[in-house]
Amino acid sequence: MDQPLEILTQALLDAARKAGANAADAIATRGSSLSIAVRGGALEQAERSEGVDVGLRVMIGQRQACVSASDISPATFVEMAERAVAMAREAPEDPGVAQAAPEEFARDRDLAALELTEDAAEPDPAILEQAAREAEAAALSVDGVSRTDRVGAGYGRQQLHIATSAGFVGGYERSQASLYAVAITGSGTQMERDYYGDARVFRADLDPPETVGRLAGERAVARRGARKPPMGSFPVLYDERISSSLVGHLLAAINGTAVVRGSSWLRDAMGEQLLPEGMSLIEEPLRPRLQSSRPFDAEGLPTATRAILRDGVLERWILDIATARKLGLQSTANAARGTSAPPSPSAGNVTLTQGTASREDLMAQMGTGLLVTSMIGSTINPTTGDYSRGAFGFWVEKGEIAYPVNECTIAGNLRDMLRNIVPANDARPHLSRVVPSLLVREMTLAGQ
Structure with a gap:
């Protein structure tokens, strides 16, 4: 089962304290991304990735060091903290090393008002492929477009959580959807290309595939000669x-x-x-x-x-x-x-x-x-x-x-x-x- 990011950041802070750090802060991210690309009416590429990454900064006086990992096992956290502390002890002093004090922390966090993520499941790859195909068809329908270079659609989510030894704890999640097209006019040394794309937090806000493809095609054709x-x-x-x-x-x-x-x-x-x-x-x-x-x-x-x-x-x-x-x-x-x-x-x-x-x-x-x-x-x-x-x-x-x-x-x-x-x-x-x-x-x- 995926551990909550706040558990991971607290575990990193605990490991840093035990390793001898005077102060520390930790960041953890969990993300997933899905991307589809088509060319010539055929699926060219389909990729999906997901993972968790963590980072730890430790401070010893005015010295600091940072380490990161994608392994979230307890043994890795202990090793990260020990290495970071050893590195910090050898680092040069930096007068800027400091953390925010508790009285400075962000208190009123209306995440709902920011609308950083949509309340919807990750779209099926077939839906993204269909959007890319429609965008490519629209680009190719523009008179003068000889072919497309690449047309793609994507979707991703990322969670982020930050914690400091001074007491700050906070996090949020983001989503992003994208659609783009690159169109080509002419051939050989007379070839010209141009593009259009859109990226939004909510898929529903994206420009329609027909608009994305058409604008890419029109921009490319305008560059002829x-x-x-x-x-x-x-x-x-x-x-x-x-x-x-x-x-x-x-x-x-x-x-x-x-x-x-x-x-x-x-x-x-x-x-x-x-x-x-x-x-x-x-x-x-x-x-x-x-x-x-x-x-x-x-x-x-x-x-x-x-x-x-x-x-x-x-x-x-x-x-x-x-x-x-x-x-x-x-x-x-x-x-x-x-x-x-x-x-x-x-x-x-x-x-x-x-x-x-x-x-x-x-x-x-x-x-x-x-x-x-x-x-x-x-x-x-x-x-x-x-x-x-x-x-x-x-x-x-x-x-x-x-x-x-x-x-x-x-x-x-x-x-x-x-x-x-x-x-x-x-x-x-x-x-x-x-x-x-x-x-x-x-x-x-x-x-x-």
Whole structure:
């Protein structure tokens, strides 16, 4: 019989105490996943996995060590604790090593309001296969699609439980359903591909298979005849499906780990205007039906909705307890953790202020420039913010799409790019990062 995760975490804490740890925290996860893939009307792959993983962090003074395992026998727990304690005694001192105190713990945890898991059994594999077949058929029905690369459906659940020697105990369960399609047009050196996919906590919220396949096919066909754009300085419009990457670079730069190391291009930017006036970036960890929502962070601190940037001005870093201590600040309840490493800061759900114009309105504003719909590669200088990425999309002339584009590079500096962005009004509200299409007024393009 499967042991409750809270029993496993308590057993790990007991083993750590007996092995000589001054303090410890434990994490246990139990998960299952089912994935189906089809190609050419035939089942290509069917996989199912499940398992339990546990992790233990022990602290001896200002020293710490982490160990993990997928074996949950009592003998393994004893060995894990002994090894972790031995490792901690040899580890260097770290002034950030600490746990949340009882008075800081998350108390009011309305898990039902977050709707992190659906009240339904895992779907039969035949149901997922049927959804994938329908999505593939819809993609192939689009005129100009030569074949699909891969079409798949998936479903998974994960339980998580955390316990600390300071007294925090808490856990929750998540579910996730997904459906995606990759379509191809043309052949040989003229082949182009594109995709569409959807992932939700509740299967009922997924886009219909016909929509997934059709959008993948239409996107692929729109890329026929792609060529390189001209070189020079032009405005660049980031489509909504990839615009969140710019916010991702911003979040990475204000992550406490990078700030502590002094390796961030925003290390001295607290209180600085980073976005245009009127734009804010709000963290919303309590939004329902989202994979990144959580009632408490990986150190047991309560999460809450609050601004990261307000009216364009940076108000706080993304911190866990360790990075906060090193900066002389308080944790922002952004600790995340796996079973094999200590907590580290990470941002969850964020929402960027939308504008009033549509993506087409911004295309009209830009006149001539590049609409980016996908990207490859990344060269980001973490200390200067210099930015260079491979891009695909469409060349825009007189505010209208002229032809598809591939094999070009866009470059700039993130500080300048973010300070001059113009948002559209097309952000999808069900995503973890709610970010609309973003127009950057000027970037360097290397194409022909």
